[in-house]
Amino acid sequence: MSVRKLMIGVIGAGEASEQARQWAYEIGRLIAWRDAVLVCGGMGGVMEEACRGCIEAGGQTIGILPGDQADQGNPWVSLPVVTDLGHARNVIIAHTARALVAVEGEYGTLSEIAIALKLGRPVTALGGWRDIPGVMPAVTPRGAVSWIFDRLGRKDS
Amino acid sequence: MSVRKLMIGVIGAGEASEQARQWAYEIGRLIAWRDAVLVCGGMGGVMEEACRGCIEAGGQTIGILPGDQADQGNPWVSLPVVTDLGHARNVIIAHTARALVAVEGEYGTLSEIAIALKLGRPVTALGGWRDIPGVMPAVTPRGAVSWIFDRLGRKDS
Amino acid sequence: MSVRKLMIGVIGAGEASEQARQWAYEIGRLIAWRDAVLVCGGMGGVMEEACRGCIEAGGQTIGILPGDQADQGNPWVSLPVVTDLGHARNVIIAHTARALVAVEGEYGTLSEIAIALKLGRPVTALGGWRDIPGVMPAVTPRGAVSWIFDRLGRKDS
Amino acid sequence: MSVRKLMIGVIGAGEASEQARQWAYEIGRLIAWRDAVLVCGGMGGVMEEACRGCIEAGGQTIGILPGDQADQGNPWVSLPVVTDLGHARNVIIAHTARALVAVEGEYGTLSEIAIALKLGRPVTALGGWRDIPGVMPAVTPRGAVSWIFDRLGRKDS
Structure with a gap:
């Protein structure tokens, strides 16, 4: 039996709408x-x-931080990975996550979507870059997460 | 007087159409x-x-290589920068080029466009990702390169 | 109360002596x-x-992997961070760990020690690079780990 | 006939002694x-x-910059490669240079020496880390550069 945890990525902008924040919170819980x-x-x-x-639902969170200080991460990151790589840390997120949910987002998010699709990762999006070819558009957090786990071969329970 | 050279990026896929290859050759010359x-x-x-x-017109070419060997670069790279960073090297291209021309291209190219736009670099595209918001669509190599130098404040001579 | 976990780095060669492997196992448990x-x-x-x-003692392990596949990590990595950055991933380890224990090791380990010292991280070493200025030489796993937690201000319990 | 240029690395601290600066200037010229x-x-x-x-002797210089602005490079960098990767850019220098001369230097320089030796690059040092196993100690700039070109198979002319 493996000790390996399944990693799911959530990507989106640092400045987000109220709608995006609610979606993101719900995705974290799921x-x-x-x-x-x-x-x-x-x-x-x-x-x-x-x-x-994710934390409030009892989960764990890895933050792949662009800067050089663990404290720069938000308070809900339990496991800060400090890269000091700037935008290049986006590529690590795409490699590390087995699948990704994008919530709105701007050019940084688009770069993550692009690398994730290049790597063949399933990517779904709520708002934002949902029209990029290869991205599965989603309408609700539950739909987005269900699609991802279905693609990864782990059914809803 | 500065010794600094102006760097212009050309991005696009490793597998390219005949049309894209002709455009790219002309852009290199310009x-x-x-x-x-x-x-x-x-x-x-x-x-x-x-x-x-670019080389046949007497210029110089920097190749920001994804692998760990200078020999993996194409034979027209005069200055190979060996990164061994995989797709993360795309971010270096966006940072290093003052402006970029995209020629067709797939997801790797899209990631470079996204980071370049995030950094505020002028980006123009022939084919491919020309409809991404913020990208200036171009029709000819000459138009693409003229637009870039105009944006950088260096007029056609 | 913070959800942040304290991260401690263990560095050393992929090919290790029996002595080094025993030391490393004990350090993981501590x-x-x-x-x-x-x-x-x-x-x-x-x-x-x-x-x-670490896993056999009930802990968690983050592996900052040099390649592009989570499966390349050893079976005791519970949280694989897939970088595809080659040796540049060493720098992420130095940034992410608040303090590091080196166990023997070769040039890759030396690069991690150097960056960690540059960043002001406490570094102790069992064997190997223990004579590099700034490294605290250790003789036992318990001594190495005690020194590290002492430097971080968390006393032995 | 190849258009490829031979790349030689010079590494050392940003704060350097007068001796180190004179050595570095002479190495650049050679x-x-x-x-x-x-x-x-x-x-x-x-x-x-x-x-x-190097520039005053008619050569060219590539600066693999740690920050996100070309202007942060010194005025004698003709070809700034902007990485925004912080200390991880050291690894690119080791990969890109076919051989390296270290002039004094601190922990950042040590990390570059370590990666270069890991990659099998010839490394020589004036002062500083000359006692690291695998490094060839040098006494003069001319001796250092001659040794490097000898190791690369290009004789003094």
Whole structure:
């Protein structure tokens, strides 16, 4: 039996709409309930709300931080990975997550989607970059997370 | 007087159409003629033809290589920068180029466009990702390169 | 109360002596017992034995992997961070760990020690690079781990 | 006939002694006279003097910059490669240079020496880390550069 945890990525902007923050929080909870670990960029906005949802539901959160200080991560990152790589840390998120949910987001999020698709990772999006070819558009957090686990071969329970 | 060279990026897929290869070759020549240095990912397809055009017109080419061997670069890279960073090297291209021309391209190219736009770099595209918000669509190599130098404040001579 | 976990790094070669492997296993256990998370390069040798010790004592292990596949990590990595950055992932280990224990090791380990010292992290070494200025030489796993937690201001319990 | 340029690395601290700066300047000149391109971290101290020597002797200099702005490089960098990777850019220098000369230097320099030796690059040192196993100690800039070109199979002319 493997000790390996399943990693699911949540990506989106550090400045996010109220809608995006609610979606992100709910996605974080759903990831925790399925016993996966949430991976994100560890900063504010979508990342912070997703981490908060995950932690409050009893899960764990890895923040792949762009700066050189663990304290720069949001307070809901339990496992800060300090890269000091700036935007290049986006590529690590795409590699580390087995699948990704994008919540709105701007160009940084688009770069993560692009690398994730390049790597063949399942990617779904709520708002934002949902029209990029290869991205599965989603309408609700539950739909987004269900699709991802279905693609990874782990059914809803 | 500065010794600094102006760096212009050319991005696109390693497997490219005949059309894309012709465009890339012409773009490489135009960059050399304006005394700029061409920066690219250093591999095949669009990157190789752009480098060939630039070298044949008397210019210089920096290839930011994803692998760990200088020999993996195409034969028209005069200055191979060996990163062994995989796709993360795309971020270096976006940072290093003052402006970028995309020629067709797939998800790797999209990731470079996204980071370049995030950094505020002028980006123009021939084919491919020309509909991404913030990208200036171009129709000819000459139009693409003229637009870039105009944005950088260096007029056609 | 913070959700943040304390990260302790264990570094050393993928090919290790029997002595080094025993030391690493014991260090992994000590880290788990103090409720810290073990961070390492995630591969074989010292890294694998440290992870095994940590997991068998009920802890968690982050492997900052050099390649592009989570499966390349050793079986005792519970949280694989997939970087595809090659040796550059060493720098992430130095940034992420609040303090590091080196167990023997070769040039890769030396690069991690150098960056960690540059960042002001406490570094202790069993064998290997113990004579590098700034490194605290250790004689036993228990002494190494005690010194580290003392430097971080968390006393032995 | 290849368009590829030979890349030689010069590494050392941003704050350097007068002795180190003189050595670095002379090394830069010797690299230019042999028609190689100087690769360095692009910042001050040893890096700046090496670049100045190289440019004043008619050569070219690539600065692999740790920050996100080309302007952060010293004024003698003709080809700034902007990485925004912090200390991880040291690994790129070791990969890109076919051989390296270290001039004094501190922990950052040690990390570059370590990775270069790991990659099998010839490394020589004036002062500083000359006692690291695998490093060839040198006494003069001329001796250091001669040894490097001898190891690369290009004889003094």
